[in-house]
Amino acid sequence: MRNAFHDELDGIGTTLLQMTGLVKIAMNDATSALLTVDLTTAEKVIAADNVIDDIQHELDARTINLMARQQPVASDLRTLVTSLRMSADLERMGDLAHHVAKQARMRYPNSAVPAELVPTITAMGLVADKLIDKLSSVMEHRDTVRALEIETDDDEMDKLHRDLIGILLDDGWPHGIETAIDMTLLGRYYERFADHAVSISRRVYFLVTGEYSTN
Amino acid sequence: MRNAFHDELDGIGTTLLQMTGLVKIAMNDATSALLTVDLTTAEKVIAADNVIDDIQHELDARTINLMARQQPVASDLRTLVTSLRMSADLERMGDLAHHVAKQARMRYPNSAVPAELVPTITAMGLVADKLIDKLSSVMEHRDTVRALEIETDDDEMDKLHRDLIGILLDDGWPHGIETAIDMTLLGRYYERFADHAVSISRRVYFLVTGEYSTN
Numbered sequence: 001m002r003n004a005f006h007d008e009l010d011g012i013g014t015t016l017l018q019m020t021g022l023v024k025i026a027m028n029d030a031t032s033a034l035l036t037v038d039l040t041t042a043e044k045v046i047a048a049d050n051v052i053d054d055i056q057h058e059l060d061a062r063t064i065n066l067m068a069r070q071q072p073v074a075s076d077l078r079t080l081v082t083s084l085r086m087s088a089d090l091e092r093m094g095d096l097a098h099h100v101a102k103q104a105r106m107r108y109p110n111s112a113v114p115a116e117l118v119p120t121i122t123a124m125g126l127v128a129d130k131l132i133d134k135l136s137s138v139m140e141h142r143d144t145v146r147a148l149e150i151e152t153d154d155d156e157m158d159k160l161h162r163d164l165i166g167i168l169l170d171d172g173w174p175h176g177i178e179t180a181i182d183m184t185l186l187g188r189y190y191e192r193f194a195d196h197a198v199s200i201s202r203r204v205y206f207l208v209t210g211e212y213s214t215n
Numbered sequence: 216m217r218n219a220f221h222d223e224l225d226g227i228g229t230t231l232l233q234m235t236g237l238v239k240i241a242m243n244d245a246t247s248a249l250l251t252v253d254l255t256t257a258e259k260v261i262a263a264d265n266v267i268d269d270i271q272h273e274l275d276a277r278t279i280n281l282m283a284r285q286q287p288v289a290s291d292l293r294t295l296v297t298s299l300r301m302s303a304d305l306e307r308m309g310d311l312a313h314h315v316a317k318q319a320r321m322r323y324p325n326s327a328v329p330a331e332l333v334p335t336i337t338a339m340g341l342v343a344d345k346l347i348d349k350l351s352s353v354m355e356h357r358d359t360v361r362a363l364e365i366e367t368d369d370d371e372m373d374k375l376h377r378d379l380i381g382i383l384l385d386d387g388w389p390h391g392i393e394t395a396i397d398m399t400l401l402g403r404y405y406e407r408f409a410d411h412a413v414s415i416s417r418r419v420y421f422l423v424t425g426e427y428s429t430n
Contacts, residue, residue, distance in 0.1 A: 064296055071286040081279055084296065085303070168392055177383055177395045184399040 005070045012066070012083050015059045017140055019090045022052050024132045026097035027193060031125030033104040034186070035118060037111045045101035052094035056087045063087075075207075082203050086139070089196040093132075096193045103186055112182050114175045120164045124190040127157045131197040138201050142208045150201040151213065157194035161187045220285045227281070227298050230274045232355055234305045237267050239347040241312035242408060246340030248319040249401070250333060252326045260316035267309035271302045278302075290422075297418045301354070304411040308347075311408045318401055327397050329390045335379045339405040342372045346412040353416050357423045365416040366428065372409035376402045 026045050033042035063083050066072075072080060103112045113121050131153050134146045164187040167173070168180050205213040241260050248257035278298050281287075287295060318327045328336050346368050349361045379402040382388070383395050420428040 064292065067282070067296075068288045068292050073283045077279065077283050081282075081299065084299065088300070088303070165396060168396060173392055177388055177392065180392045180395050181380060181383060181399045184396045185403065188400065188403065 005066070005072070005076070008062075008066050008070075009076065009079065012059065012063055012080070013139070015055065015062075016083060016086055016090065017136060019052060019055055019059070019087065019094075020132060020136050020139060022048070022055070023090055023093045023097065024129065024136075026052070026094055027100070027128050027132065028125070030097040030100035030104065031121070031128070033101055034112055035122060035125070037104070037108060039105060039108045042101040042104040042108070046098055046105065049094050049098040052091060056091040059087050060084055078207060082207055085203055086200050089200045093193050093196045096189045096196075099189050100186060103182060107182070112179075112186070114179055114183075116167055116173075116175075117164060117183055120160055120167065121186065121190075124157060124160050124164075124187070127153055127160065128190055128193050131157070131194055135197050135201055138204050142204060144205055144208055144213075147201045147205040147213060150198055154194045154198045157191055161191045220281070220287070220291070223277075223281050223285075224291065224294065227274065227278055227295070228354070230270065230277075231298060231301055231305065232351060234267060234270055234274070234302065234309075235347060235351050235354060237263070237270070238305055238308045238312065239344065239351075241267070241309055242315070242343050242347065243340070245312040245315035245319065246336070246343070248316055249327055250337060250340070252319070252323060254320060254323045257316040257319040257323070261313055261320065264309050264313040267306060271306040274302050275299055293422060297422055300418055301415050304415045308408050308411045311404045311411075314404050315401060318397060322397070327394075327401070329394055329398075331382055331388075331390075332379060332398055335375055335382065336401065336405075339372065339375050339379075339402070342368055342375065343405055343408050346372070346409055350412050350416055353419050357419060359420055359423055359428075362416045362420040363428060365413055369409045369413045372406055376406045 026048060029041050030045045032038065033045060063080050067077070067080055070076075106112070131150060134150050134153065137143050138147045138150065164183060168183055173180070202213050205211075241263060244256050245260045247253060248260060278295050282292070282295055285291075321327070346365060349365050349368065352358050353362045353365065379398060383398055388395070417428050420426075
């Protein structure tokens with residue numbers, strides 16, 4: 001019985017990793033759609049968001065069902081509760097990729113990103129990708145060293161976000177209000193994406209160590 | 216034993232309502248600080264956010280402890296899982312009020328909101344307050360009629376958000392990029408606040424009816 005339970009717990013962990021993989025693809029594709037003005041890829045990300053949502057619903061039902069049947073206590077219960085929270089964060093990260101892709105689609109055939117900001121958005125996309133790779137490792141191997149690295153990567157994302165706003169506020173900004181609104185929202189989506197990665201990473205850190213990695 | 220369990224369950228419901236009350240005060244005060252350029256009130260909201268966070272942590276620990284001790288199944292388990300999710304939404308709504316208050320503080324002694332947008336932000340604040348009042352009722356009385364009304368109120372918030380962007384995009388917009396960035400973010404905070412109210416309301420609706428109120 002105990003083994004069956006842990007098999008199911010492992011299965012939940014596997015599905016969370018699968019969600020993480022889909023979120024990685026979604027955000028990479030969304031960034032690529034944005035930077036290469038690629039409508040097909042944008043549409044693909046927008047359509048794929050339902051897949052992530054469906055996996056979350058199925059996973060949460062499975063998790064709650066396992067709680068009801070096996071009545072876990074202590075660390076097993078905490079792991080299951082944490083799984084519910086992680087799936088919610090991952091679902092939201094998928095939503096944010098979807099929002100990025102919708103910005104790309106909304107401005108097509110124009111680019112949503114003016115040339116001055118291509119380097120910043122490129123960098124934000126790379127940090128997002130690095131974050132999610134580390135997150136997979138944190139989730140799969142309960143890797144607390146990488147969990148702490150994610151905090152630093154999030155600081156990098158925050159700095160890029162400040163840089164982005166700084167460029168918008170430059171006196172010479174030639175692109176007007178609409179582009180500034182677009183870029184403000186895009187910057188926010190990447191920043192929030194990183195925040196959710198930090199949130200998941202902190203949950204794993206707490207599960208492993210019993211301590212909060214930061215305030 | 217059964218009664219003790221339900222007393223504790225009621226206690227969790229009471230704490231969730233208390234959080235909702237604090238979130239209502241936070242968002243009302245934040246809107247007021249923004250519109251009346253009131254630094255003292257902005258500081259009060261910013262300082263009070265920790266209180267909401269602390270209540271969430273204490274409540275979640277209590278909820279998980281109750282799960283471990285009482286091993287609930289079926290509807291009791293679903294109620295406890297839903298409580299964890301609702302506390303996360305309420306905590307995030309508190310964060311959004313905190314963000315609004317920080318915008319007020321950042322621009323003080325100037326107003327963060329130009330005169331053209333005072334009516335829109337005022338209306339967004341009123342919709343936010345209406346939403347949270349209805350949400351209290353939905354949570355306290357499991358009121359599915361009001362749960363459906365919250366969907367309509369959220370549509371109203373989305374319309375105000377579109378109006379706000381429309382005003383920013385007006386050719387005559389005289390306030391420059393910085394104010395446009397501020398207002399884009401503020402609009403987003405109110406919109407997300409409403410989204411979280413909808414999310415909680417849908418969870419209650421599902422608990423009561425076993426059906427999703429919408430997609």
